[in-house]
Amino acid sequence: MACNGVNGDSLGNGFHYVLEDVPHLTDYLPDLPGYPNPLQDNPAYSAVKQYFVNVDDAVAQNVVVQNNSPRGTHFRRAGPRQKVFFESDEVHACIVTCGGLCPGLNTVIREIVCGLYHMYGVRTVVGIEAGYKGFYARNTIPLTPKMVNNIHKRGGTILGTSRGGHNTTKIVDSIQHRGINQVYILGGDGTQKGAAAIFEEIKRRGLKVAVAGIPKTIDNDIPVIDKSFGFDTAVEEAQRAISAAHVESESNDNCIGLVKLMGRNSGFIAMYATLASRDVDCCLIPESPFYLEGEGGLFEYIEHCIEEQGHMVIVIAEGAGQELILKSMHKLDEQDASGNKLHQDVGLWISQQIKDYFKKKKKITINLKYIDPTYMIRAVPSIASDNIFCTLLAHSAIHGAMAGYTGFTVGPVNGRHAYIPFNRIIERQNKVVITDRMWARLLSSTNQPSFLHPKHMDGEQENGKNPQLNG
Secondary structure: EEEEEEEEEHOOOOEEEEEEOOOOOOOOOOOOOOEHHHHOOOOOOOOOOOOOOOOOOOEEEOOOOOOOOOEEEEEEOOOOEEEEOHHHHHHHHHEOOOOOOOHHHHHHHHHHHHHHHHHHHHOOOOEEOOOOOHHHOOEEEEEEEEEEEEHHHHHOOOOOOOOOOOOOOHHHHHHHHOOOOOOEEEHHHHHHHHHHHHHHHOOOOOOOHHHEEEEEEOOOOOOOOOOOHHHHHHHHHHHHHHHHHHHHHHHHHEEEEEEEOOOOOOOOHHHHHHHOOOOEEEEEEOOOOOOOOOOHHHHHHHHHHHHOOEEEEEEOOOOOOHHHHHHHHOOOOOOOOOEEEEEOOHHHHHHHHHHHHHHHOOOOEEEEEOOOOOOOOOOOOOOOOHHHHHHHHHHHHHHHHHHOOOEEEEEEOOOEEEEEEEEHHHOOOOOOOOOOOHHHHEEEHHHHHHOOHHHHHHHHHHOOOOOOOOO
């Protein structure tokens, strides 16, 4: 929902900007009454000078502009409003987690429960078991602050999760039957697509139900937002695997330490883990095509590293090189229950390719150590910075739902939390831009060749993607 031509007369320049607003319950329930926000009587917030967000506060999507630039796209700033559209004792909230595991899921669950209870006096919160299918195939779990008090110290999700299982009609029937009026949905782009469909059906039925999405993707592949929760933890935990590979490679003759990290379509974890470790000689990601044999190929670079320093560390994202695998195995694309493309194990495949190459060469006998920490990383509890991030996400979602906003995802945009329409989150995936400075920093750190042909460079420039985390 875009509101064009919203005035932005700051500095008297007469600039205008587009406010990509989110739906509100009063859009289809115009007679809905509002109430004073109970936070104004909460002693924890009484000392805050300006706790409520101004009605016209907006967050700019792009903060780097030129002299003649318009102010561009903005999103509604997240936070508590002076007026709410739910009374505390009428709220019947539910939380559901969908898709793969990610550090921080339990923290978000905890903070939604405790935030609703302590900030707004909400006493009825339930968890939906095992993802979307839990709405119509499972019983709910009552959630209280006492029950969730220590779950942030554990990995995984206490609610269970699954892929697929989305049936809009059955889910909304269940929401209506159970008397649920706030739905908090944690998941990636596929889950958020499902949340958008749930919101549309709720709107069609004219129900007073707020639908709030909290984006969850360990790969950091959701657009618009600065980053997703669990990403910092994943990068931190990946260091352990890279460090182990480095120790192995340095301790053995002609040894290659190969680490496979998450990143189905986006190589952010591999890129940031590589930059952080400084022990990696080569990083391969889905966005950067590479080839194995010939001048400038991966095998030539591996041979160079082994001859020069006697060891090497390679980090590869799970989605890298898939076209090479499919070509060599003569396989067609397959999909999982969430509609994601199923990838072959690039770590095992490239390990064998490297071994076969050097076996044929007979010039160097190599020793290859392969480490796949994928499920270890997904299952760990979130680190301190992610715990704080999860708290802010949960509180922002609560404030939005209580204020009557619906059909939105919450996340940081240029450091400020904002309410973002579902369509902006699901329209594309966030990817590493290999013509950006951050990838250049990585190439400078590893000293690896770019493995790029000029045609790949032209394709990247035509895409014109928003760099997001790329700096």
